[in-house]
Amino acid sequence: xRKNVQPKxxxxxxxxxxxxxxxxxxxxxxxxxxxxxxYSAGLKSGLTLRWLGEVWENYGGTVGWSLxxxxxxxxxxxxxxxxxxxxxxxxxxxxxxxFEELLTLPVAVPGLATALALILAYGQLTAFRQSxxxxxxxxxxxxxxxxxxxxxxALQRDDLLALEEAARSxxxxxxxxxMGILVPAVFPAIVAGSLMVFTLSVGEFNLxxxxxxxxxxxxxxGLADSYASMRxxxxxxxxxxxxxxxxxxxxxxxxxxxxxxxxxxx
Amino acid sequence: MKPSSAxxxxxxxxxxxxxxxxxxxxxxxxxxxxxxxxxxxxxxxxGTYFAVxxxxxxxxxxxxxxxxSVGVTLATLVLGxxxxxxxxxxxxxxxxxxxxxxxxxLSFPGVIIGFFVILLGGRQGLVAxxxxxxxxxxxxxxxxxxxxxxxxxxxSLPRAIATYxxxxEAMNVQLEEAARSxxxxxxxxxRDVWMPELAPTTxxxxxxxxxxxxxxxxTAFTLASKFEVIPITIYNEFTNYANFAxxxxxxxxxxxxxxxxxxxxxxxxxxxxxx
Numbered sequence: 001x002r003k004n005v006q007p008k009x010x011x012x013x014x015x016x017x018x019x020x021x022x023x024x025x026x027x028x029x030x031x032x033x034x035x036x037x038x039y040s041a042g043l044k045s046g047l048t049l050r051w052l053g054e055v056w057e058n059y060g061g062t063v064g065w066s067l068x069x070x071x072x073x074x075x076x077x078x079x080x081x082x083x084x085x086x087x088x089x090x091x092x093x094x095x096x097x098x099f100e101e102l103l104t105l106p107v108a109v110p111g112l113a114t115a116l117a118l119i120l121a122y123g124q125l126t127a128f129r130q131s132x133x134x135x136x137x138x139x140x141x142x143x144x145x146x147x148x149x150x151x152x153x154a155l156q157r158d159d160l161l162a163l164e165e166a167a168r169s170x171x172x173x174x175x176x177x178x179m180g181i182l183v184p185a186v187f188p189a190i191v192a193g194s195l196m197v198f199t200l201s202v203g204e205f206n207l208x209x210x211x212x213x214x215x216x217x218x219x220x221x222g223l224a225d226s227y228a229s230m231r232x233x234x235x236x237x238x239x240x241x242x243x244x245x246x247x248x249x250x251x252x253x254x255x256x257x258x259x260x261x262x263x264x265x266x
Numbered sequence: 267m268k269p270s271s272a273x274x275x276x277x278x279x280x281x282x283x284x285x286x287x288x289x290x291x292x293x294x295x296x297x298x299x300x301x302x303x304x305x306x307x308x309x310x311x312x313g314t315y316f317a318v319x320x321x322x323x324x325x326x327x328x329x330x331x332x333x334x335s336v337g338v339t340l341a342t343l344v345l346g347x348x349x350x351x352x353x354x355x356x357x358x359x360x361x362x363x364x365x366x367x368x369x370x371x372l373s374f375p376g377v378i379i380g381f382f383v384i385l386l387g388g389r390q391g392l393v394a395x396x397x398x399x400x401x402x403x404x405x406x407x408x409x410x411x412x413x414x415x416x417x418x419x420x421x422s423l424p425r426a427i428a429t430y431x432x433x434x435e436a437m438n439v440q441l442e443e444a445a446r447s448x449x450x451x452x453x454x455x456x457r458d459v460w461m462p463e464l465a466p467t468t469x470x471x472x473x474x475x476x477x478x479x480x481x482x483x484x485t486a487f488t489l490a491s492k493f494e495v496i497p498i499t500i501y502n503e504f505t506n507y508a509n510f511a512x513x514x515x516x517x518x519x520x521x522x523x524x525x526x527x528x529x530x531x532x533x534x535x536x537x538x539x540x541x
Contacts, residue, residue, distance in 0.1 A: 011452075012352040019349050022416075023368050023423060026382035029392060033385060040390050084288035087281040099289065106296055108525045110481025112497050113517035116504060117299035120306060120514070141296045144288065174280060205375040205484035206497075210504075220375035220484070227381050227488050232390055239378055250373055 031243070033236035051237035058230075059222040059238060063245050066219035069132060070201040073139045074194045080140075081147035082190060086182065088148065089155035104145040111142065111206030119210060132216050138207045143200050147193040154189035155182065188260045195253045202246055219246070303514045310511040317512055318519040324499060328519065331496040334411075335479035338418040339472050345419075346426025346471070347464065353427070354434035365431060369424045376421060380488025383417040384408045411493045417485045422475045433467040473531030477524040496520050 034052065037045035088100050106114055118138055123129055160182065167177045183190070205220040212221045219242060227235045307314035318324045353365055371379065387393050387408035397405035407413050442459050450458065461468075483497040491498075496516060504513035 009352060009355070009452075012348050015345060015348040016352045019345055019423060019427075020364060020368065023371065023420070026385060026420070027367075027370075029385050030378075030382060040395075042395075080288040080291055083284035087285035091278075091281050096285075099285065102297070103288070103292060105525070108477065108528045109300075109521040110483070110497065110517070110524060112481065112483050112500055113303065113521045114296065114300070116500070116510075116513060116517050117303040118295065120510065121299035121302045137295045141292065144292070148288070199373045203373050203375040205377055206481065209484070209487070210501075220377055223375065223381070224377040224484065224488060227377060227384070232385075235381055236385070239381060242374075242378065246373070247370075 027243075030236045030239045033233060034240035035237070036233070039232050039236070051233045052240065054234055055226070055238045055241055058234075059217075059219075059226065059241075062217050062219045062222040063241065065132065065217070066202055067245075067249070069136055069139065069218060070198045072136055073143055073201040074197050076136070076140045077144050077147040077197050078190060078194065081144055081193070082151055082183070085148045085150075085152035086155055086178070089152045100148075103148060106141050107145050111138075111204070112210065114138065114141065115207045115210035130213050130215065135208055135211045135216060135218065138211050139201045139204055142204070142207060143197040146196045146200065147190075150193035150196065151186055151189050154186040157185075160185055188257070191257045191260045195250075195257050198253060199250060202250075304518060307511045307515040307518070314511050314515050315518070317515050324496075324516060327494050327496050327499045328523075330493060331480055331520075332523070334414060334418065334493070334495065335476050338415060338422055338479050339475045342419060342422040342426045342475055343468055343472055346423055347430045347460075347468070349423075349427050350430025350432075351434045351460065354431045354437075365427075369428045371421060372424045372428070374421070376482055376484025377488045379417050379421050380485040382420065383413045383489060387413050387416070409489060409491055411491075413489055414486060414491045414493050414495070417489060418479050418482065421482070421485065422479065425478075426471055426475065429467055429471045430464070433464055437463050469531055469534055473528050477528050480520060480524045 032043070033039050035047050035049070036043055037048045037050075084103075088096055115138060118134070119129075122134070128134055163181055163185070164177055167181055172180065203220060204218075205224065208218050208221055209224065212218065217225070223235075223238055223242065226238045230238075307317075313320065318328050349368070353361060385391055387406055389404070389406055391406065391408060394404040394406055397403050407416075437460075441463070442455055445455050445459050481497060482495075483501065486495050486498050487501070497520070500513050500516045500520065503509045503516065
């Protein structure tokens with residue numbers, strides 16, 4: 001099947017082929033299932049867009065909301081995370097270390113626990129509980145450490161310290177140094193962090209299922225609902241919508257990140 | 267704006283001001299709620315904290331989850347390493363494409379993966395159809411332990427493949443060639459050259475795979491498996507029985523297990539959060 005340079009690894013090749021089949025077959029299967037008239041009859045029953053139409057009618061709104069939520073999450077984590085990353089990169093005190101440890105806890109602790117905690121603390125504030133802000137807050141708590149870690153490790157480069165010092169000796173104030181030197185220098189890291197945050201937010205289910213209400217549904221929440229209550233063709237068509245809407249966005253962002261890396265990275 | 271006075275600021279205050287918004291947000295929306303969660307079981311008596319140990323059904327659920335997660339982690343490490351090393355070592359057309367397809371499921375929510383397993387092994391699934399035409403019997407495995415295992419394997423493999431492919435590319439080829447020229451067998455090379463070199467990767471990756479499996483909720487939720495895992499137990503206690511104190515206690519137990527494993531891995535020099 002594949003021509004390889006080192007033809008000495010029959011075992012690895014076999015595992016690779018099997019794993020690839022296992023990973024890729026379900027994706028193809030679900031795409032096919034979303035487009036056929038009748039799943040149990042298979043391709044013989046003919047192709048249709050009917051199921052996609054039904055999905056759009058029932059769950060169309062979730063797509064826009066998921067994208068908006070992920071975008072808001074990226075903006076929020078950039079605004080909170082980039083200054084915080086600077087503070088953590090420049091201070092090596094014990095308190096800073098403890099704070100960094102605490103900040104990464106929401107990644108180590110299962111999303112279900114974080115969601116329960118949020119509901120117990122803020123569930124009584126009905127207006128907040130029933131708005132998308134409630135989900136946004138959960139996503140931001142969970143994704144913030146990814147942004148902070150990525151940007152803070154980029155800010156620790158030695159040449160940046162020297163650049164910042166040079167700018168200061170020339171009379172640049174903190175705002176000028178931060179916006180004029182530091183942010184452009186770590187821009188690729190900010191883009192990489194944003195990509196990670198966006199991806200995590202769009203696919204997040206563990207937190208979101210607990211935090212959502214019937215009026216605040218995201219794409220993964222809608223998917224779970226359709227799998228539980230709709231026929232298999234509609235579930236598949238909805239999965240196809242996830243692929244068709246989310247993947248180009250992810251690939252576009254990935255392309256952008258690579259472009260940035262090439263232009264700004266050394 | 268008075269730039270001169272801003273410049274005269276003690277750098278320490280400036281750093282504090284930079285960290286303050288994130289700290290305030292984190293305190294309000296994670297620290298405070300979690301403290302609330304931690305104290306909640308106490309209202310139902312101190313024994314509530316140990317419910318996971320004293321109640322046999324919760325203990326069973328926890329043991330199920332740990333056993334499943336350990337099994338999935340070990341299987342994923344072996345398979346992921348094999349695929350990662352193969353892809354890093356062999357050049358063929360479409361290699362990058364294959365690698366990006368194999369790591370694509372990293373962005374899938376867990377529910378999709380549960381659905382995939384239903385498509386494969388559910389009542390109307392592919393395996394059921396094949397079994398029907400071959401043996402006249404509809405085989406279903408989606409709703410039992412095997413279905414859960416395959417689903418967990420599916421969402422674990424992409425991370426392992428990506429990690430090992432990157433690590434194997436950075437591996438020292440000379441060491442391996444030296445071992446080969448001295449007559450080491452394939453198995454020996456894998457054991458004595460690959461394993462030590464990939465040990466840090468394995469530790470970091472294994473810890474994060476285990477933690478992800480322990481907390482995975484969407485996949486088990488979609489499969490509605492007969493094999494109960496702890497996230498589902500917590501969800502049922504909270505939603506179906508409104509038993510908040512117990513749900514909190516079980517969440518604490520789950521959080522403690524995953525955090526301890528990640529903490530231990532970091533103690534040994536792995537850094538799981540930075541992918």
